[in-house]
Amino acid sequence: MDYALIVFANTHSAISAQKILGEKLSVIIMPTLREISKSCGISVRVNPDDWQRASQLLLESGMSHDMYRIYSVTSMDGAHAVALLEGAPV
Amino acid sequence: MAVVLDAKGKACPMPVLMAKKEIDGGNREFVIEVDNSTAVKNLEKLALSQGCATATQEKDGVFAVAFSASGEPVPAAETEAEPAVPIKGHWALFVGHDCIGDGERELGTNLIRMFFYTLSQGDDLPKAILFMNSGVKLTALDEQVVEHLKVLESRGCEIYVCGTCLNFYGIADQLKVGNVSNMYDISKQMLDAAKVITL
Numbered sequence: 001m002d003y004a005l006i007v008f009a010n011t012h013s014a015i016s017a018q019k020i021l022g023e024k025l026s027v028i029i030m031p032t033l034r035e036i037s038k039s040c041g042i043s044v045r046v047n048p049d050d051w052q053r054a055s056q057l058l059l060e061s062g063m064s065h066d067m068y069r070i071y072s073v074t075s076m077d078g079a080h081a082v083a084l085l086e087g088a089p090v
Numbered sequence: 091m092a093v094v095l096d097a098k099g100k101a102c103p104m105p106v107l108m109a110k111k112e113i114d115g116g117n118r119e120f121v122i123e124v125d126n127s128t129a130v131k132n133l134e135k136l137a138l139s140q141g142c143a144t145a146t147q148e149k150d151g152v153f154a155v156a157f158s159a160s161g162e163p164v165p166a167a168e169t170e171a172e173p174a175v176p177i178k179g180h181w182a183l184f185v186g187h188d189c190i191g192d193g194e195r196e197l198g199t200n201l202i203r204m205f206f207y208t209l210s211q212g213d214d215l216p217k218a219i220l221f222m223n224s225g226v227k228l229t230a231l232d233e234q235v236v237e238h239l240k241v242l243e244s245r246g247c248e249i250y251v252c253g254t255c256l257n258f259y260g261i262a263d264q265l266k267v268g269n270v271s272n273m274y275d276i277s278k279q280m281l282d283a284a285k286v287i288t289l
Contacts, residue, residue: 015196028234029203042200 001072004051004085006058007032007039009067014042017068020061025050035082036071048072055086093120097129098152105129106136109157113140118159123152130155182283183209183216185225188232190289202228202289206238210245216287218248218279221268225289226255230264239267250276 006021008014021027021044028045036043046054051070058068069087073080095112097105105124112120118140124130130146133155137144143160146153189198190205206228209215219242221229228235229251243249249268256262256270280286 011197015200018200028207028237029200030207031204042204 001048002074003072004046004048004054005030005033005036005071005073005082006044006046006051006054007036007069007071008042008044009039011040011042013063013067014040014044016061017058017063018042018044020063021046021054021057024057025054033073033080033082035080039069045073051085092156093117094154095120095122097122098125100124100129102129102132106132109133109136109155110140113142113157118142118157121154121156123154125152127153129153133157180217180283181285181287182218182220182279184220184222184280184286184288185228186222187289188224188227199232203232203234203238205289206235206242210238210241215242215245215247217283218250219268220250220252220271220276220279221255222252222276223255224259226251227259227261229268230256230261230266236266243267248279250279252276 006017008017018027018029025046030043030045032039032041032043044054051072055068055070059065066088070085071082072085073082075081093112095108097108100108105122106129109120109122112122113136122133124133130153134144134146136142137157141160142157145156145158147156148154187198188202189195190201191198219239229239229249230236239249250271251265251268253262253270253272256265262270
């Protein structure tokens with residue numbers, strides 16, 4: 001895994017998650033990968049070791065668990081291999 | 091006395107067609123009169139492709155282009171002009187805002203972060219990135235954008251940050267990436283680029 005990517009059901013959740021997580025973790029805002037569809041265009045990238053902590057922080061903030069999903073992302077040959085780590089599959 | 095063709099007032103490509111007809115008819119020594127410099131350029135291009143030389147004289151807004159035989163025809167492919175705006179190649183990015191577009195500021199801030207993320211991951215990089223007005227805040231105050239700009243700089247992009255603007259916003263001592271620059275350098279980068287994308 002190169003990084004974990006948190007994708008959201010809507011843009012407002014993405015923006016508030018970025019603020020919540022940015023206070024405690026190192027985060028990067030990035031466009032949702034083309035390989036991951038059916039979520040809003042803004043995603044939050046965190047370090048591979050931080051995704052469980054990130055999920056915990058989001059739940060503690062009151063965000064509902066069905067508002068986000070977390071993927072592992074590994075880059076290979078210019079493409080991305082993505083695998084669902086947490087959240088309901090689409 | 092050479093043949094004089096009157097192509098004054100005729101729109102492109104008529105003057106070229108008239109000259110071509112004359113050449114095709116076996117005459118390579120003639121004068122064609124036109125009234126605009128674009129027609130002159132196109133006639134010169136035709137002459138080159140047909141192995142003719144030209145001499146142009148202007149009087150009272152009328153250009154007399156004299157054709158004469160000389161040398162070998164140059165294949166058309168070698169005389170075709172470059173497209174005015176190359177799709178790929180040397181381009182510049184102008185950033186005059188610290189967010190993308192008008193509307194909700196928070197959204198615009200995240201859009202510009204995502205833009206620089208995407209740019210830094212891609213292969214088609216600008217030669218120069220130019221920051222002015224509130225755009226300069228990105229190079230000093232936005233940690234994420236600064237990181238992406240460092241990657242872009244390490245990959246060969248030149249980053250020009252308007253010193254007047256840094257000064258105006260009182261953040262000159264907080265600049266984290268790029269070189270402090272001025273209007274001369276920034277405008278030169280814009281003029282030198284095949285295209286400028288403005289955010």
